[in-house]
Amino acid sequence: MNITVPKCGSTEYMARDMCSRLGLGFVQAPEYSERTVELGVTLSPEHVCFPCKVLIGSSVEAIELGADTIMMAAGFGPCRFNYFAEIMRRVLEREGYSFRIITFDGPRDAPLDFFRNVRLIVPAANKGLAGMARDMTLSLRKGWAFDEIEKQAMAVRALESEESATDKAIAECLSVLDAARTRLEIDEAREWIADRFARVPVDLERPYIKVGLVGELLMSIEPYFNFDVVRWLARHGATVERSLHMSDVFTPLGRNPVLGYNTPEINKAASPFLCHEVGGHGHISVGATVQFARRGFDAIVHFFPFTCLPEVISKTVFMRISNEFDIPILSISVDEQTGRAGMQTRLEALMDVAWNSKMKHEERPGSSPVVAPRDRVPL
Amino acid sequence: MRVGIPRAMLYHHYGEYWLQFLETVGVEAVVSEETTGNTITTGAVHADNETCLPVKVFSGHMLWLKERVDVVLVPRVVSEEYGMCACPKFMGLPDLARSLTPDMPPVLAPRLDMGDRRYLWAREWYDTARALGGSWLSSVSAVSGLLQNLYHHHKSLVDESYEKGGLRVGVAGHVYNVYDSRVSMGMLDRIRKLGATPVTIDEVQHNNALANARTLSREIFWGFESKLAGSVLHWSRTASVSGILYVTSFACGPGSMVGALLEDQLDRERSVPLMTITLDEHAAEAGLVTRLEAFVDMLKYASRAHATPSADGASGGA
Structure with missing residues (x-):
C-alpha cells in the first residue's frame, strides 16, 4: 500500500x-x-x-x-x-x-x-488499532513542532542580521525533529526549536512592520500559490503571522496549539462582523483578522482561490473591518491565470500604505525617523 | 414600521411564509420590485465582483430597498432540511448585506435552521417579532405559523403524471434563477415557444428526489442541490424527459460541483442528454436562444430517429 x-x-x-x-x-x-x-x-x-x-x-x-x-x-x-x-x-x-x-x-x-x-x-x-491511534497522536505532535518552526521563521526572518540565518535555523531544527520518535523526544525537540530560534542573530534596531496572513488553507500556506509571499514580505521588512496551520486543522476540539487561540475565541472576535459559521475557514479568516488588528498589526494579506465560497464572504466583510480598525487589507484571489507581476504590484502598494501609516505614528520630535527598508536596501 | 424583503435568493423559496410572519406580527411588509436590468447593474457594481449572479441580484434589491424601508429582513438560512446544510452564501447573506454600503438600514437576521431538530432558532424569530413591535401573543402565533409552514414545506403532493409523446425538457436549476424571468431571460417561455414542455424540479415529488439523491456514492450535503440532483436522476431513470437543461450561475459553488457530478453520473448511466447553461450578468439573449434552439432541435431529431425504425414510440432518449 x-x-x-x-x-x-x-x-x-x-x-x-x-x-x-x-x-x-x-x-x-x-x-x-x-x-x-x-x-x-x-x-x-x-x-x-x-x-x-x-x-x-x-x-x-x-x-x-x-x-x-x-x-x-x-x-x-x-x-x-x-x-x-x-x-x-x-x-x-x-x-x-x-x-x-x-x-x-x-x-x-x-x-x-x-x-x-x-x-x-x-x-x-x-500495528493494531490502539497502536495506530497512539502513532497518530505522536505524528500530530510532530506536526505541531513542524508548524512551530514555520511560525518562528516567519516572525524572525525580517529581522535577521546575517544573511540566511533563519534558513540555517530551519534546517537544523528539521534535522533535530526528524530524529525524534517518542513523545519525550518530540517535546524536547520542541523546546530545542524554541531555544534555537531565540539564538537567531537579529537586528533589534531595524524598523519593521507586522503583517497578518489569512485566507484559504492551500493558497495561504503553499508558497507556490502565494508566490512565496512570506519571504517577499520579509524582504520588505515585515514579520508575518499566519492564521492557519495544518496541524491546527487536524487537532480536535478547535484547540489550535500552534496559533495560540482556540476557535471559540476566534469566533467571538469575528462575531460583530460575521456572526455565523460559513464553512471552510471563512470564519477563522475574519476572526483572525480582527485579532491581528487589535494586536496592532500594520496590514493584512488575504489569499483565496477564485470564487471560493467562504472566503468571498469574508472578503465582503473585510471592508467593514478595514474601516473600523483603520487597517489596510489586501484580498488576492488566485487561480491558474494569476500572474506574479500583478500580485507584486498590489503587494508593493500595500507595503507603501502600511509603512506610511507606521511612519506617521512614530515620527515624534526627538526620535530618529523610521525609514522603510525598500528605500534603504535596493531589491 | 416598514419592513423590507428583497425579492431575491430564498424569497423564491420561503417568501410567502416570511410575508405571513410579518403580517401576523402586524407590520407593513415591502417586497422589492421584480428584477430589472437596472437591479442587476447596481447590484453588480456594489457587490463583491466574485460573488455569484444571485447575490448580485440580491444586492441590487437591497439597494432598491435602502431608501424605502426602516429595516430589512434577511433570514439567515443555515439548513433547509434535517441532515443537510445550505450554501455558505446563505449563511453569510445578512453579514454580506450589512457590509454592502456603509449606510444600510438595520438588517434583521433570524436564523432558519431546519437541521436543528430542537428548534432553538425559533427563539430568534420570536425576538425578531418582538423587536418589530409585536405583542407576545401575536409574536408567538407568528412564529408557530412560520414553523408549521416550514414543516409542511416539502410535504405537499406533486402531480408527477405526464402524457407520453410530447417533447419534455427538464429544467434543473436554482429556483431563484429559473423563476426570475429577468435572470433566466424567460427561459421557460422560450422553451415553450420552441414546441417543448419545460418541467422544473418543483414538479418532482420531494421524497422521490431525495431517494434518488441517496443512491449517489457520496451524499450531497447541500439541501437544495440534493433535491436538484435527485430530480435530475429521477427524470433520467424514469425516462420522463427527453433532455435536461442544467441552469447554474457563474461562480456558484454547489452548482459547479453538482454539475460536474451529474454530467459524470448521467454519462455512466448512458442516460438522456444534458446541457449546462451558465448565467451571469453579461449573459446575452442571443447566445441563450441559439443554444436552446440547438438543444431542442437535437432532441427532436433524436426522438424521430429513435421512433422511426422501431416504430413502438418508446419514450425519448439518446
Missing part, C-alpha cells in the same frame, strides 16, 4: 511520519509546478474551484510516481472541499488511473465511517 496525501503545509510531514511508524509505503507528491496546475486544469470540470483542480493534478503526479492509495479528508459542511474526494475519484476513474481513494470524514460527524476507513488501513499496517 503506497499512500499519498494532498500536499499542503505540514500534512505531508505528518503523513510520512505516520506511515514510517506503521510500516506503510508513502509516496511524496512532487512540489507544485506549472505541470501540476496544467494537468489539473485539463482534467477537472470547468467550474470547480482552484484547489480541487490542483489536487487532481497533484494526485495524477503522485500516481505516476507509484502511489496506489490517496488519503483525503472530507466532512460535513457547506464548503466545496467536502466534495473534492468524490469529484477527484470520478475524474481519475474516467481517465483510467488505477488507485483507491480513502475519504476520511471527521470523526465527530461520522464516527462509524471514520472507524471503517481506519480499518481499511489496518491490514497493511504492522
Whole structure:
C-alpha cells in the first residue's frame, strides 16, 4: 500500500511520519509546478474551484510516481472541499488511473465511517488499532513542532542580521525533529526549536512592520500559490503571522496549539462582523483578522482561490473591518491565470500604505525617523 | 414600521411564509420590485465582483430597498432540511448585506435552521417579532405559523403524471434563477415557444428526489442541490424527459460541483442528454436562444430517429 496525501503545509510531514511508524509505503507528491496546475486544469470540470483542480493534478503526479492509495479528508459542511474526494475519484476513474481513494470524514460527524476507513488501513499496517491511534497522536505532535518552526521563521526572518540565518535555523531544527520518535523526544525537540530560534542573530534596531496572513488553507500556506509571499514580505521588512496551520486543522476540539487561540475565541472576535459559521475557514479568516488588528498589526494579506465560497464572504466583510480598525487589507484571489507581476504590484502598494501609516505614528520630535527598508536596501 | 424583503435568493423559496410572519406580527411588509436590468447593474457594481449572479441580484434589491424601508429582513438560512446544510452564501447573506454600503438600514437576521431538530432558532424569530413591535401573543402565533409552514414545506403532493409523446425538457436549476424571468431571460417561455414542455424540479415529488439523491456514492450535503440532483436522476431513470437543461450561475459553488457530478453520473448511466447553461450578468439573449434552439432541435431529431425504425414510440432518449 503506497499512500499519498494532498500536499499542503505540514500534512505531508505528518503523513510520512505516520506511515514510517506503521510500516506503510508513502509516496511524496512532487512540489507544485506549472505541470501540476496544467494537468489539473485539463482534467477537472470547468467550474470547480482552484484547489480541487490542483489536487487532481497533484494526485495524477503522485500516481505516476507509484502511489496506489490517496488519503483525503472530507466532512460535513457547506464548503466545496467536502466534495473534492468524490469529484477527484470520478475524474481519475474516467481517465483510467488505477488507485483507491480513502475519504476520511471527521470523526465527530461520522464516527462509524471514520472507524471503517481506519480499518481499511489496518491490514497493511504492522500495528493494531490502539497502536495506530497512539502513532497518530505522536505524528500530530510532530506536526505541531513542524508548524512551530514555520511560525518562528516567519516572525524572525525580517529581522535577521546575517544573511540566511533563519534558513540555517530551519534546517537544523528539521534535522533535530526528524530524529525524534517518542513523545519525550518530540517535546524536547520542541523546546530545542524554541531555544534555537531565540539564538537567531537579529537586528533589534531595524524598523519593521507586522503583517497578518489569512485566507484559504492551500493558497495561504503553499508558497507556490502565494508566490512565496512570506519571504517577499520579509524582504520588505515585515514579520508575518499566519492564521492557519495544518496541524491546527487536524487537532480536535478547535484547540489550535500552534496559533495560540482556540476557535471559540476566534469566533467571538469575528462575531460583530460575521456572526455565523460559513464553512471552510471563512470564519477563522475574519476572526483572525480582527485579532491581528487589535494586536496592532500594520496590514493584512488575504489569499483565496477564485470564487471560493467562504472566503468571498469574508472578503465582503473585510471592508467593514478595514474601516473600523483603520487597517489596510489586501484580498488576492488566485487561480491558474494569476500572474506574479500583478500580485507584486498590489503587494508593493500595500507595503507603501502600511509603512506610511507606521511612519506617521512614530515620527515624534526627538526620535530618529523610521525609514522603510525598500528605500534603504535596493531589491 | 416598514419592513423590507428583497425579492431575491430564498424569497423564491420561503417568501410567502416570511410575508405571513410579518403580517401576523402586524407590520407593513415591502417586497422589492421584480428584477430589472437596472437591479442587476447596481447590484453588480456594489457587490463583491466574485460573488455569484444571485447575490448580485440580491444586492441590487437591497439597494432598491435602502431608501424605502426602516429595516430589512434577511433570514439567515443555515439548513433547509434535517441532515443537510445550505450554501455558505446563505449563511453569510445578512453579514454580506450589512457590509454592502456603509449606510444600510438595520438588517434583521433570524436564523432558519431546519437541521436543528430542537428548534432553538425559533427563539430568534420570536425576538425578531418582538423587536418589530409585536405583542407576545401575536409574536408567538407568528412564529408557530412560520414553523408549521416550514414543516409542511416539502410535504405537499406533486402531480408527477405526464402524457407520453410530447417533447419534455427538464429544467434543473436554482429556483431563484429559473423563476426570475429577468435572470433566466424567460427561459421557460422560450422553451415553450420552441414546441417543448419545460418541467422544473418543483414538479418532482420531494421524497422521490431525495431517494434518488441517496443512491449517489457520496451524499450531497447541500439541501437544495440534493433535491436538484435527485430530480435530475429521477427524470433520467424514469425516462420522463427527453433532455435536461442544467441552469447554474457563474461562480456558484454547489452548482459547479453538482454539475460536474451529474454530467459524470448521467454519462455512466448512458442516460438522456444534458446541457449546462451558465448565467451571469453579461449573459446575452442571443447566445441563450441559439443554444436552446440547438438543444431542442437535437432532441427532436433524436426522438424521430429513435421512433422511426422501431416504430413502438418508446419514450425519448439518446
